[in-house]
Amino acid sequence: MMENRSDKKIIEITGVTKRFGSFVAVCDLNLDLYQGEFFSLLGPSGCGKTTALRIIAGFQDPDKGEIVIDGKSMRDVSANKRPTNMVFQSYAIFPHLNVGNNVAFGLRKSGISRSEIDDRVSEALEMVELDGLEKRSAEELSGGQRQRVALARALVLRPKVLLLDEPLSALDKKLRETMQLELRRLQRSIGITFVMVTHDQYEAMTMSDRIGVMFDGKLEQIDRPEDLYARPCSKDVASFIGGMNFLPASLKEESGNVLDISTPGFGDMRIEINSNVSKHGPKLLTGIRPEQLEISAKKPSDYDAMAQGKVVDVAFYGESIHYFVGLDGIDEPITVAVPNYFHTMDYQRGDTVWLGVQNASVIDLGEIPDNMKD
Amino acid sequence: MAIQLKSEASKGMALSAPATLYVGLLVAVPLGILIVYSFWTQSYVDIDRTLTWANYIEAFQDPLVRHLIVRTIIIAGLVTIATVVLAYPIAYFIAFRTKKQTLWLLLITIPFWSSYLLRVFSWKLILGFNGVLNSALMTIGIINEPLTFLLYNEIAVVLTLAHAWAPFAILPIYVSLQKIDRSLHEAATDLGCNMYQAFIRVTLPLTVPGIIAASLIIFIPTVGDYVTPALVGGSEGKMIANLIQVQFGAANNWPMGATLSLLSMLSVGFVAMLAVFTMNTAGRRIR
Numbered sequence: 291m292m293e294n295r296s297d298k299k300i301i302e303i304t305g306v307t308k309r310f311g312s313f314v315a316v317c318d319l320n321l322d323l324y325q326g327e328f329f330s331l332l333g334p335s336g337c338g339k340t341t342a343l344r345i346i347a348g349f350q351d352p353d354k355g356e357i358v359i360d361g362k363s364m365r366d367v368s369a370n371k372r373p374t375n376m377v378f379q380s381y382a383i384f385p386h387l388n389v390g391n392n393v394a395f396g397l398r399k400s401g402i403s404r405s406e407i408d409d410r411v412s413e414a415l416e417m418v419e420l421d422g423l424e425k426r427s428a429e430e431l432s433g434g435q436r437q438r439v440a441l442a443r444a445l446v447l448r449p450k451v452l453l454l455d456e457p458l459s460a461l462d463k464k465l466r467e468t469m470q471l472e473l474r475r476l477q478r479s480i481g482i483t484f485v486m487v488t489h490d491q492y493e494a495m496t497m498s499d500r501i502g503v504m505f506d507g508k509l510e511q512i513d514r515p516e517d518l519y520a521r522p523c524s525k526d527v528a529s530f531i532g533g534m535n536f537l538p539a540s541l542k543e544e545s546g547n548v549l550d551i552s553t554p555g556f557g558d559m560r561i562e563i564n565s566n567v568s569k570h571g572p573k574l575l576t577g578i579r580p581e582q583l584e585i586s587a588k589k590p591s592d593y594d595a596m597a598q599g600k601v602v603d604v605a606f607y608g609e610s611i612h613y614f615v616g617l618d619g620i621d622e623p624i625t626v627a628v629p630n631y632f633h634t635m636d637y638q639r640g641d642t643v644w645l646g647v648q649n650a651s652v653i654d655l656g657e658i659p660d661n662m663k664d
Numbered sequence: 665m666a667i668q669l670k671s672e673a674s675k676g677m678a679l680s681a682p683a684t685l686y687v688g689l690l691v692a693v694p695l696g697i698l699i700v701y702s703f704w705t706q707s708y709v710d711i712d713r714t715l716t717w718a719n720y721i722e723a724f725q726d727p728l729v730r731h732l733i734v735r736t737i738i739i740a741g742l743v744t745i746a747t748v749v750l751a752y753p754i755a756y757f758i759a760f761r762t763k764k765q766t767l768w769l770l771l772i773t774i775p776f777w778s779s780y781l782l783r784v785f786s787w788k789l790i791l792g793f794n795g796v797l798n799s800a801l802m803t804i805g806i807i808n809e810p811l812t813f814l815l816y817n818e819i820a821v822v823l824t825l826a827h828a829w830a831p832f833a834i835l836p837i838y839v840s841l842q843k844i845d846r847s848l849h850e851a852a853t854d855l856g857c858n859m860y861q862a863f864i865r866v867t868l869p870l871t872v873p874g875i876i877a878a879s880l881i882i883f884i885p886t887v888g889d890y891v892t893p894a895l896v897g898g899s900e901g902k903m904i905a906n907l908i909q910v911q912f913g914a915a916n917n918w919p920m921g922a923t924l925s926l927l928s929m930l931s932v933g934f935v936a937m938l939a940v941f942t943m944n945t946a947g948r949r950i951r
Contacts, residue, residue, distance in 0.1 A: 349850055369853045382851035386869045391951050395865075396855030398951055447855065 298325040300450060300483045301346065306355030308341055315341040317507040319355065323451070328477050328484045330494040333504035334530070339487045342504070343453050346485065348372045360450050375444035376453040379460070381436045383428045383443075389415070390424030392439055396447045414446035417476065434465050441473075445480065452477075454486040458493060470496050491531045495519070503527050511566065519579075523566035525659055528577050535583075535624045538658055539574045549654060551576065554619030556595040560649050567656035575655040575662065580627035582651035585613055585637065586644050593646030599624070601641045613637055615645060701922035711919065719923035729907070729924065733931055736904040739818055739893075740886040741935075744879050746826040751833035751878065758834070759841035769838070772831050780828065784895050787824040791815040791896070816898025824892050825882075833878040840874025841867070865950055872947035876940050883939070887932045904928045 301323040308316040316338040323329050331339040344350045346357060348369030357364045359373055375396070384392050393411045415421050418438035431439060437457060444452055457473070458466045474497045477484045488494050494501045495515040502512045503526075511523040522528035525536065539551040539559075547563045551574060561576065584590060589598075602623050603614040610630055614623040624645060628636075637643055703715040723729045758768045775783060790796045791814040798810040814820065844867060852862035890905035897903070904924065911921030 347854060349853070368858075369850075370856050370858055374854075376851070376854045378847045378851055380845060380847050382845065382847040384848060384851070384866060386866075386947070387951065394951070395852070399856065443855065 296325045299323070300325045300360055301485075302358040303342075303346070304356050304358075306342070306345060306352045306357065308338075308345060308350060308352050314507050316345065316352070319509055321502060321509060321512065323483055323485060326481045326483060327499040328474065328486070328497055330486045330488055330498040330501045331504060332488055332491060332494040332501050332530070335489055337504040338507040339489075339504050340455055343376075343455055343485065343487045346451070347374055347376050347453050373450035374453055375447050375449040375451075376455065377437070377440045377444055377457045379456045381440040381460070383431065383436050383439055385428050387428060388424065389420065389426045389428065389431070389439055392428060393424075393443045393446055395443060410446050411442075414442040417445065417480075418442045433461050434469065437461065437469065441476075445482070449482065451483045451485060454484060456487055456489070459488075459490070466493070473497060495531070503530060505530075513566070517566075521564045521566045521653065522577075522655070523564075523568075525575060525577075525655055525662075528653070528655055533580045533625055533627065534577045534653075535580060536622070536655075536662075537576045537578065537620065537652075538662065539576050541570065541572050541574050544570065549574070553595075555597040555599075555617035555624075556645075556647065557597075559595050559652055561652045561654055562650070564654040564656070567654060569657045570654075571657035573658040575658045577653040577655050578624075578647055578651055579653075580612065580625040581610075581629075582647060583624065583626040584646040585615070585626045585628060586646070587637075587641070589644050590646040594649040595647050595652075597645050599643060599645060601637050601639055601643055604635060604637070604639060606635065611635055613643070615643060617645075698922045698925060701919050702926050704919045706917045706919050709916075719920050720927075723920070723923055723927060729904075729927070732902065732904045732907055733928060735818075735902075736887055736928065737931060737935055739821055739901070739903060740883050740932075742818070742822045743825040743829065743886045744883045746822055747829045747833045747882050748837070748875060748878055750826060751830055752837055752875075754830075755834045755837035755841055755874075758838050769835075772834055775827075776831065781891065783828055784824055784892050787820070787827070788815065788896055791820055791823070815896060817900040818897070820896040820898075821893050821901040821903075824896050825886055825889065828892070829882045829886070832881045836877040836881065837871060837874040840871040840877075844870050869947045869950045872943055876943050879939060879943070880936055883936060884932055887928060 299322050301321070303319055303321040303323075306316055306319040307314070319342055331342060333339045341350060345352050346359075348364065348367065348371075364372060384395065387395065390411055393414055394407050397407045397410060411424065412421060415423065418441050420435065420438050420442065423435075428436075428439075437460075440457075454473075458469055461469060470493055473484075486494075486497065495518075498515055500512060500514055501518055503510045503518065505526050511518060511527050513521075518527070518531055522531060522534075528534045529536075537553050537555070539553040541549060541551055542558075543550040544563075548560055549563060549570070550558070550560050552558050553576065559576075563570075584593060590596060597617050599615040599617040601613055602616045605612040605614070608630065610627045613626045613628065615626060616623045626645065702719055703717070705712045705714070705716060705718050754772070758765055758772075762768060788795070792798070793810050793812065793815070795810075795814070797814060798807070801807045802810065848866050848870070849862055852866045853859075857865060887903075888905050890903065890909050893901045893903045893906055894909075897906075905928070908921050908924045908928070911917045911924060915921075
């Protein structure tokens with residue numbers, strides 16, 4: 291992926307903590323964001339990502355910690371004075387104003403001439419492909435148009451950082467996919483840092499330069515989408531991003547950056563150490579992405595590890611087919627995703643099949659979490 | 665499909681029939697009678713049933729009628745403004761600043777648990793020559809003799825009615841505030857407004873419908889009120905309804921009473937429409 295971020299830090303968040311009563315919404319958040327990058331805060335609902343965004347915007351004060359935007363501490367800077375603008379989840383389009391006046395809202399203050407306001411409004415509307423709709427009333431807008439107005443209204447003020455709170459969640463699937471690419475293109479062309487909050491892993495992966503994954507108020511991992519997918523730092527992150535088969539393993543030997551392990555089902559394997567994982571022990575957790583597994587009727591010859599099992603279920607997804615294969619010694623069936631090349635479902639429930647996997651596809655997820663120990 | 669539509673329509677008719685009948689019998693018919701009466705004339709104890717503009721001409725020529733209508737509209741306008749201005753902060757508090765909204769709404773209706781007349785009388789007790797306010801001020805030594813400008817004038821009427829109507833203003837304004845999406849206020853802040861600017865540019869224009877509803881609910885009955893002016897208004901605080909009452913009562917001139925009623929209805933309608941138009945335009949001009 292082409293990157294358009296620079297090395298200049300635009301937001302520095304250090305030690306930010308926010309409590310609501312006894313509930314810790316954000317816990318010791320440390321994060322640097324760079325000029326021109328598209329950053330996503332990803333996590334399940336209630337993980338604190340929206341609170342984090344609202345703290346950056348100034349709608350909420352952190353209990354501890356500091357936020358610096360473009361070199362200036364935001365400690366005593368209220369929301370209306372910050373160089374950030376926000377696209378709200380509900381879009382918050384002013385219902386009593388038409389499109390033009392919605393976009394001009396932030397510009398209408400002393401010092402900006404009427405003609406300059408008009409120019410900037412039409413320029414902003416052009417940017418979101420709503421040119422000429424200045425006079426349209428807010429009530430006549432479709433969901434997609436509302437979102438564009440919200441974007442134009444924020445971008446017309448030329449913020450240092452644009453904050454987006456679940457900007458696409460109110461749109462239907464098709465429009466959402468179009469807008470994902472469009473938002474990305476817009477962000478690249480104007481070069482403003484975007485910080486987006488989302489619970490949708492695909493949205494985060496397709497749009498972002500970097501993703502921060504949050505659970506229970508803590509930032510678990512910050513990485514590029516492809517690294518997050520290939521080297522998740524924990525079981526939580528691994529299962530939140532993409533599908534993952536988890537295999538407990540026992541460590542036989544650790545040498546250099548490789549681990550010799552033994553797994554139920556697939557037997558002995560030699561895998562690479564995941565640099566994002568902090569702790570290794572005699573009991574390990576490993577993961578295999580469903581699309582990295584090969585399924586065949588006969589025993590394959592060119593794979594590092596193989597296992598025989600029985601198909602327990604089949605799910606048809608259109609572009610791919612998922613086979614769920616039960617292996618001896620493993621409780622959960624293994625999911626195998628096969629691209630739907632020839633419009634055929636080759637295996638039925640009850641079929642005996644072979645699974646093959648290469649060592650390089652097996653992800654080291656570190657010491658087995660407590661809740662998975664026997 | 666057509667049959668179903670027909671039955672839908674008849675169902676609708678059946679549902680609205682009681683209300684239609686009620687309004688027809690108790691509003692339209694009396695109003696018709698009132699209009700007819702206004703074109704008749706009183707000759708001593710009989711009513712002359714020839715249709716004539718005589719009452720209207722007399723009413724227009726009488727400076728007292730003109731004076732009373734203008735004064736009525738001014739007093740009603742003042743009552744409306746005072747009530748809305750006092751009610752808005754309370755409605756705002758209930759809508760945004762408290763979690764015990766039901767309790768507060770209940771508290772606001774408490775004055776209604778006693779009679780309207782009692783409430784007017786209680787203001788008489790508060791504002792009177794030997795009333796609560798004068799006694800209190802004299803006891804703490806701020807004044808030496810009772811203030812006389814408190815009672816029996818327009819101020820007393822405005823004060824009494826503003827108190828009596830308060831819940832009627834608070835409720836519609838509260839409802840319109842309650843409907844405002846909280847994120848709109850945050851959006852205004854995000855776009856550079858301080859609290860005051862966000863209120864003027866977003867909250868206030870969005871509550872214009874509530875303000876208009878409250879104003880009409882207060883303005884119209886105030887014009888027709890004759891109890892409060894009679895009890896606390898003195899001669900300065902008399903309003904058109906008091907004159908109408910006299911026509912139907914002591915003066916025994918029903919046709920003139922009907923004419924004055926219609927004239928006051930027309931002027932109220934005109935002023936109310938003008939006010940609604942002005943408020944709507946003002947609300948739309950705020951950007």
